[in-house]
Amino acid sequence: MEVVGLHAVDIVIIGVYMLGTLLLGWWCTRYVGNAEDFFVAGKALPFWAIGFSIVVSDIGAVDFVAVAGAAFKNGVAAANFDWMGSMPAMVIAAFLFVPYFWRSGVFTIPEFLGRRYNSAVQFINGMIWVIFLFLMLAVMQWMTADKLMHTVLGWDPYFALWITAGITGFYTFTGGLTAVVFTDVVQLVVMYVGGFGLLALSLWEVGGWTSLQEQILAKGPEFQDHFKLLLPHDTTGPFPWTGIVFGLGLVLAVAYMSGNQVIVQRTLGARTEWDAKGGMLFGGFLKSMIPLMVALPGLCALVLVKDLPMEEADSAVPEMIRMLLPPGLRGLMFAALFAALMSSISGTLNSTATMFLTDIVGQFRKWTGRGPLNEKTGLRVGRILTAALIITTALLAEPIGNRTQLYVYIQTLLSFFQGPVLAVLLLGIVWPRATGYGGLAGLVLGVCMSFILNFTPGLFPSEDPFLFVAWWSFVFALVVVVVVSLLTKREPPEKIRGLVWSSVVSDLEAQEALEERVSS
Amino acid sequence: MASTAEVSETLERGLTEAAPLVQNTPTVIEQIQSAFHDVFAPVFHPMNSVLAGLPNWVMQVFGVGMFVMAMVWVVVFLNKDYVNHGRPYKSIWTDLRLWTCLSMLPHVAVYLYFR
Numbered sequence: 282m283e284v285v286g287l288h289a290v291d292i293v294i295i296g297v298y299m300l301g302t303l304l305l306g307w308w309c310t311r312y313v314g315n316a317e318d319f320f321v322a323g324k325a326l327p328f329w330a331i332g333f334s335i336v337v338s339d340i341g342a343v344d345f346v347a348v349a350g351a352a353f354k355n356g357v358a359a360a361n362f363d364w365m366g367s368m369p370a371m372v373i374a375a376f377l378f379v380p381y382f383w384r385s386g387v388f389t390i391p392e393f394l395g396r397r398y399n400s401a402v403q404f405i406n407g408m409i410w411v412i413f414l415f416l417m418l419a420v421m422q423w424m425t426a427d428k429l430m431h432t433v434l435g436w437d438p439y440f441a442l443w444i445t446a447g448i449t450g451f452y453t454f455t456g457g458l459t460a461v462v463f464t465d466v467v468q469l470v471v472m473y474v475g476g477f478g479l480l481a482l483s484l485w486e487v488g489g490w491t492s493l494q495e496q497i498l499a500k501g502p503e504f505q506d507h508f509k510l511l512l513p514h515d516t517t518g519p520f521p522w523t524g525i526v527f528g529l530g531l532v533l534a535v536a537y538m539s540g541n542q543v544i545v546q547r548t549l550g551a552r553t554e555w556d557a558k559g560g561m562l563f564g565g566f567l568k569s570m571i572p573l574m575v576a577l578p579g580l581c582a583l584v585l586v587k588d589l590p591m592e593e594a595d596s597a598v599p600e601m602i603r604m605l606l607p608p609g610l611r612g613l614m615f616a617a618l619f620a621a622l623m624s625s626i627s628g629t630l631n632s633t634a635t636m637f638l639t640d641i642v643g644q645f646r647k648w649t650g651r652g653p654l655n656e657k658t659g660l661r662v663g664r665i666l667t668a669a670l671i672i673t674t675a676l677l678a679e680p681i682g683n684r685t686q687l688y689v690y691i692q693t694l695l696s697f698f699q700g701p702v703l704a705v706l707l708l709g710i711v712w713p714r715a716t717g718y719g720g721l722a723g724l725v726l727g728v729c730m731s732f733i734l735n736f737t738p739g740l741f742p743s744e745d746p747f748l749f750v751a752w753w754s755f756v757f758a759l760v761v762v763v764v765v766s767l768l769t770k771r772e773p774p775e776k777i778r779g780l781v782w783s784s785v786v787s788d789l790e791a792q793e794a795l796e797e798r799v800s801s
Numbered sequence: 802m803a804s805t806a807e808v809s810e811t812l813e814r815g816l817t818e819a820a821p822l823v824q825n826t827p828t829v830i831e832q833i834q835s836a837f838h839d840v841f842a843p844v845f846h847p848m849n850s851v852l853a854g855l856p857n858w859v860m861q862v863f864g865v866g867m868f869v870m871a872m873v874w875v876v877v878f879l880n881k882d883y884v885n886h887g888r889p890y891k892s893i894w895t896d897l898r899l900w901t902c903l904s905m906l907p908h909v910a911v912y913l914y915f916r
Contacts, residue, residue, distance in 0.1 A: 357915050365867065368908050372871045372901055376879060510915040511860045515853035522860040523852055530867050555887035558897055566904040737837040740845045742853070
């Protein structure tokens with residue numbers, strides 16, 4: 282791939298953006314005095330900041346390239362992940378899970394599972410997430426440094442890696458979640474300006490929307506589905522409608538929006554419950570515009586980058602940047618890519634440190650008979666963990682990032698957990714009769730079912746049936762939890778008091794008991 | 802006693818004759834996959850046939866229905882006070898039921914357009 286050249290003005294724009302982010306993050310340090318300020322922004326975040334932060338934490342620099350590539354190859358169906366895969370799940374999260382987590386005063390999702398079931402479940406769940414997020418941090422840093430900054434810009438990958446790690450590490454270390462969220466607000470604005478700038482120029486170049494449709498549909502029979510969001514069940518591609526509606530819309534998206542610490546942590550920092558719910562809805566609204574700036578340029582590339590082979594679809598956006606963007610806008614677009622990268626790193630970093638401290642260090646101290654850390658020590662340990670994580674992941678970024686098979690394997694493994702974990706989480710919240718044995722059996726057998734369905738070929742028409750696997754493992758785990766719970770002894774009411782949705786939402790006495798439990 | 806050359810020849814002949822048999826023998830993993838396939842195929846294959854035969858409007862109904870049902874759940878079934886608990890002041894603009902509808906309607910339009 283030919284390197285995209287940057288002019289002096291582009292370098293200045295990228296430099297000003299990075300310096301501004303660094304200063305804003307440092308300025309937020311004044312709001313951090315204890316562990317609660319560091320991990321949940323002192324519970325003072327307004328809805329708009331939560332909404333901005335949720336979106337920008339979710340979209341990484343690689344998404345700009347990969348989603349455009351998927352749209353180039355499969356058409357607008359690639360946008361389902363930001364439409365069907367977001368808004369319905371965010372509404373469910375806003376009104377079912379978020380008020381529950383917010384009122385119960387937990388810092389992390391494994392912490393809830395620990396309270397509802399037992400501390401071993403909390404520790405195991407926390408470990409799985411911390412390992413996954415650690416690997417993701419390393420891969421995110423290396424893939425962007427190597428595949429984007431080195432391949433596209435010709436920068437030294439180690440320079441790109443350490444500059445992003447240094448800046449994001451510094452402001453996350455000093456300002457905690459407050460710095461992460463407020464830099465996210467600026468980063469989303471930069472992302473929108475860069476992304477919509479590229480979209481506007483692309484559409485101008487192809488002659489408008491109608492012309493784009495005509496030119497793509499005229500390319501041949503294999504492009505006839507490029508403007509359809511829902512494709513038939515028997516399509517061999519990765520996005521059949523049944524998988525999109527049931528596997529993505531009802532399982533994977535809900536599990537992601539309600540069970541992913543990086544997303545949920547922002548709502549836990551809300552100043553009121555209304556801000557937590559409103560932030561989720563506002564985030565969903567903002568997120569609905571993401572496909573316009575990441576997927577549609579991929580479609581425009583089908584017309585504008587004529588000789589780009591399908592197997593090099595991920596080069597669509599870099600090619601468009603090289604062809605269309607003048608100096609200045611090119612710098613802004615790369616500032617947008619840096620914004621997407623840095624926001625994802627800082628959000629993941631802060632959440633990993635939170636889970637490590639709450640679910641691993643906290644449980645370890647509990648088992649060894651030591652009490653919880655006080656607020657000042659919690660803040661110091663949180664900062665040490667943040668620094669240690671960014672330095673370790675940056676050092677290990679190349680060896681981990683180069684083993685893409687390891688990352689794919691772990692990501693696939695985690696996807697096997699999504700359906701069963703959602704089933705256990707959902708029934709644990711809404712059904713008081715769910716027991717510890719039921720939850721454990723649902724989790725273990727549900728994951729086994731995921732393995733069996735994924736590795737038995739020929740059961741589903743799609744070549745990559747992960748959406749079907751998610752749906753059926755969720756249904757299976759639901760059935761197992763219900764059956765095993767009904768066959769085992771009911772949990773004592775005092776154990777689940779204040780931990781089931783109905784009591785948290787409507788029973789004032791239970792809420793008082795919950796407040797006592799949280800404050801103790 | 803057989804010479805080394807004879808042993809070698811016998812071994813070679815044996816291996817040559819056994820090769821097709823070994824190649825055609827399924828591995829343990831393939832046998833397990835085949836067993837699970839036999840169990841689950843009668844469940845999923847008829848379902849696949851029914852779903853593949855559904856007319857296009859059915860997938861549109863399900864697709865758009867996801868957004869409509871989410872709106873109906875919030876606006877009709879959830880308690881108004883629960884939905885807006887903790888809002889700073891009472892105004893139509895702070896009513897999260899309105900926010901839900903405003904966030905959902907563009908999605909409905911998009912799914913109706915790209916069909």
